[in-house]
Structures are given as structure tokens and as C-alpha cells.
Amino acid sequence: MPEENFTAVAEAEVDCLVTGGRTATVTAVVTSSNVGWEGKRIGISVQDGERGAPDRVGFSWGVANVDVQPDGSVSERRVGTCVAPAPFTEVTKGGFKVTTAP
Numbered sequence: 210m211p212e213e214n215f216t217a218v219a220e221a222e223v224d225c226l227v228t229g230g231r232t233a234t235v236t237a238v239v240t241s242s243n244v245g246w247e248g249k250r251i252g253i254s255v256q257d258g259e260r261g262a263p264d265r266v267g268f269s270w271g272v273a274n275v276d277v278q279p280d281g282s283v284s285e286r287r288v289g290t291c292v293a294p295a296p297f298t299e300v301t302k303g304g305f306k307v308t309t310a311p
Contacts, residue, residue: 217244221251225291228309231257234293252293257307264304265296 210216221237228234234254239246252269269288277283 218242219244219246219251227291228307230309231259231307232296233305233307234291236288236290236292250288252288254293254296255305255307256296257305264300266298266300266305267294267296269293 219239219242221239223235223237225236226233232254234252236250236252239249239251241247250269254267256265258264269292
């Protein structure tokens with residue numbers, strides 16, 4: 210959050226990394242963080258831009274990811290292994306290089 214001069218930082222234990230073409234998805238469980246996410250499973254997807262297009266990224270905490278209960282209440286849905294939303298926003302600084310392994 211540049212307007213607030215704040216950067217969230219986390220370390221996590223990766224439990225899945227999968228690639229396909231220019232896209233990669235990684236899931237992990239946060240082991241330490243400055244935003245209180247310890248123990249939370251997160252999912253991140255990246256897309257390596259092509260022909261000068263910007264790279265893209267998607268992340269589980271940036272979308273509505275809830276379970277609706279029979280009584281209409283909602284609870285946070287657990288992110289599954291190897292699951293992340295599609296890369297829904299452009300990377301504005303830096304980037305990614307996705308390499309598919311045989």
C-alpha cells in the first residue's frame with residue numbers, strides 16, 4: 210500500500226507449484242508475517258506476459274472467497290492445494306518468468 214508507506218511481508222511453506230505454458234500457480238501455508246496470517250493457506254497465480262504485454266497476478270486474499278452456510282451466513286473458504294484465482298490484475302513493477310518443467 211504505497212499511499213500508506215506499508216508493505217506486507219510473509220514467509221510460507223510451499224505445498225504445490227504447477228505450471229502450464231506461461232502460467233504458474235503456487236499454494237503455501239504462511240509461517241511468519243507482519244499482517245497476522247500465520248497458519249493461513251494462500252494461493253497465488255502468475256502469468257508471464259507475452260510480446261511486451263504486462264505480467265499478471267492473482268491472489269486468494271484479493272477476491273471474495275467465502276462459503277455460504279444454509280442459514281445464509283458466510284465463512285472464509287479454505288484455499289485448496291494447487292488452487293488460486295486466475296491472474297486478474299497487471300503487475301506494475303517487476304515481473305515474473307514462468308518456465309515449464311518437463
